[in-house]
Amino acid sequence: MGIQVYGFWRSIASFRVRVALKLKGLPFEEIPIDILSGEQFEPGYAAVNAERVVPTFIHDGHSVYQSLAIIEYLDDIHPTPRLIPEDVKERAYARSLALMTIADAHPLVTPRVRNHLAEAFGADAKAIEAWGRHWTTEGLATYERLLARRAPAPFALGAEPGIADICIAGQVVTAQYLKLGLDAFPAVAVLAGRCFEMPAFATSHPFEQPGFKTASAPH
Amino acid sequence: MGIQVYGFWRSIASFRVRVALKLKGLPFEEIPIDILSGEQFEPGYAAVNAERVVPTFIHDGHSVYQSLAIIEYLDDIHPTPRLIPEDVKERAYARSLALMTIADAHPLVTPRVRNHLAEAFGADAKAIEAWGRHWTTEGLATYERLLARRAPAPFALGAEPGIADICIAGQVVTAQYLKLGLDAFPAVAVLAGRCFEMPAFATSHPFEQPGFKTASAPH
Incomplete structure (x- = not known):
């Protein structure tokens, strides 16, 4: 199956x-x-x-x-x-990094939340975009601070990409949706650049999916 | 140390x-x-x-x-x-349950989010409480649907409490903060009741912490 x-x-x-x-x-x-x-x-x-x-x-x-x-x-x-390291301390660090977007930054900008901001507070498109930029910037800033403490080599935990890189790359895609530049987050930008050089990341990018191409085709 | x-x-x-x-x-x-x-x-x-x-x-x-x-x-x-089962499918189910509050329901009601609703949309205390009730109810409803599919026996995954029970109990504490009744969520209520009969849960409850007792003492 x-x-x-x-x-x-x-x-x-x-x-x-x-x-x-x-x-x-x-x-x-x-x-x-x-x-x-x-x-x-x-x-x-x-x-x-x-x-x-x-x-x-x-x-x-x-x-x-x-x-x-x-x-x-x-x-x-x-x-x-392996996408999650075997070493116990490294596993913990990888999961910590992953959860910063999974549990904190990303849940705040999903469609159901954007829709509810409009329903509950009458937020317009501009206000909802500002909300998204606020939380997405917070997430990027957290990653930048952590990557500055422990430089990517070349990926967040070492030689190969894993769960942390996947999650940081996803945070960068959210920034792209919101047209947020990464100038203030150079370590994040370098890491995401390395990820998207790999076919597994590049071909998974939302803009490379059939659904995006259909949605953005002229009507 | x-x-x-x-x-x-x-x-x-x-x-x-x-x-x-x-x-x-x-x-x-x-x-x-x-x-x-x-x-x-x-x-x-x-x-x-x-x-x-x-x-x-x-x-x-x-x-x-x-x-x-x-x-x-x-x-x-x-x-x-063990708080996360050893069996591969059971591990996955435990983590799935845990993440429904960790990654979806709970991030929407934290203090930083409540504060930003006030700043960004001028939301007053009543509107922020309604926001919290909305998302907390969504989380409880998800748990109720899942526990109805696979009845707790007596905990979410079997004989002993684990990560899923801890997370569901936390979701119930959020409901208590918001004075949300659990009548519509009987399986969640029974599970949380079993948890809080155990000293590890009962003594960890926010209202049992020294900080709560200080904060709620007469000034």
């Missing part, structure tokens, strides 16, 4: 899973769920994912939810190359 | 770490950082935690950030009792 991922071209959590699968060389089928139009709330997908979010990872009929849990699961079932 | 945790009585992420340490029987010293008054942004703590959030876990001089990374680290260095 192989691997299926319910995802969306624009979803940063879907991007993380896409990169992880490609770094490991695991073939998968991505089934698009349009979270901008609210397809995740329709009964069909609600039966797949009780939280009504993407991504959902399905492996031989077994479902895993949440990008970090999915990537940990991939490391468990297919440990080469 | 032992274990130190920079935390705050009201912080749900600090609660999670407190419970994990107590379930494992590991003694620790909790150093309070008042995130309501902004102490996390002062230079002293900014040097401890580059993200300027609590908790920070320090073990023999080694720092770990982010509650989930800390609990994974505790399972690595002190595996008895």
Whole structure:
């Protein structure tokens, strides 16, 4: 049955899973769920994912939810190359870095949050964009401070990219959505540049997905 | 040197770490950082935690950030009792459940977010409370749907409490802050009730911390 991922071209959590699968060389089928139009709330997908979010990872009929849990699961079932280091302290550092965007920066800028800002506070597009820029900048600044303490060599934890790099690259994609420059975050910019030189990252970029190309085609 | 945790009585992420340490029987010293008054942004703590959030876990001089990374680290260095199951599919389910509050529900109701709603949209206390209730209800509803699919026996993954129970209990504490009843979430209520019967949970509850007792004492 192989691997299926319910995802969306624009979803940063879907991007993380896409990169992880490609770094490991695991073939998968991505089934698009349009979270901008609210397809995740329709009964069909609600039966797949009780939280009504993407991504959902399905492996031989077994479902895993949440990008970090999915990537940990991939490391468990297919440990080469490892995306989370084996050394206990390094594992902890990698997960700490990953969670700074997964648990703090990124949750604040998802479509459901942007929509609710409009509903609850009457926020207009400009105010919602400013909100996104605020939290995305906070996340970038945290990463810049940490990468300055321990210089990437050449990736966040060493010679090969892993969960931390995937998460930082996703934070940079969010910055691209918001047209935020990275001049104030040079270590982040260098690290993301190295990531996107690799096909696993480059071909996983939201703007390289079929859904983006359809969405941005002339009508 | 032992274990130190920079935390705050009201912080749900600090609660999670407190419970994990107590379930494992590991003694620790909790150093309070008042995130309501902004102490996390002062230079002293900014040097401890580059993200300027609590908790920070320090073990023999080694720092770990982010509650989930800390609990994974505790399972690595002190595996008895395990808080994350050994079975690969069960590990994935436990982490999926944990991340539903860590990565989706809880980040939306932290003090920095509540403060920024006031700054960015002029939200008053009532509107900020409604925002918190909205997202906290979403998180509770997700847990209720999942626990209905796989009944707790008696804890989320089996006979002993683990990371998923810790995270669901934290979500229930957030509901208590917001005076949200659990009538619509009976499986969550039963699970949280079982958790708080255990001393590790009960003594970790924010309202049992010295900081809460000081903050709520008559002036």
